[in-house]
Amino acid sequence: MIQSILVVCTGNICRSPLGERLLQQQLPALSIASAGICGLAGHPADRHAQQIAATYGVSLADHVARRLTVPMMREYDLILAMESEQINRISLIAPEARGKALLFGQWLREREIPDPYGKGMEAFEYVFRLLGEASLEWTNRLTVKGLRSCRRKT
Secondary structure, three states, X not given: OOOEEEEEEOOOOOHHHHHHHHHHHHOOOOEEEEEEOXXXXXXXXXXXXXXXXXXXXXXXXXXXXXXXXXXHHHHOOEEEEOOHHHHHHHHHHOHHHHXXXXXXXXXXXXXXXXXXXXXXXXXXXXXXXXXXXXXXXXXXXXXXXXXXXXHHHO
């Protein structure tokens, strides 16, 4: 049973904080955190990420970026990465974590979530929408309600 999720991106200032907060809203009973492969430790969320989050009632005000570590990967039941290359990096850093590392966009036809860093608000809007869709799919699959609806379809 999944009780904790670690959301991973590159710097932990754009995608993973957004994904973390969206999952926290939908799965409040789970322990959910985020980190970056090359985490910009100590930095706040990107200002565009904060703006797009606030537009949809999500706060990143208290987010502080951190770098992904082996103990973190061992601590969480599920690791959701934004890109396949990040899963490869996770596998190199901690081979034992490979089996629990999947794409955040796994249920969106294994879609990768592009990095909006350094781009305009349109890119952040697009990424936020993808993360929202993907987090709903994860919620449906990780809850009893979701398991029931999956069983009915089969």
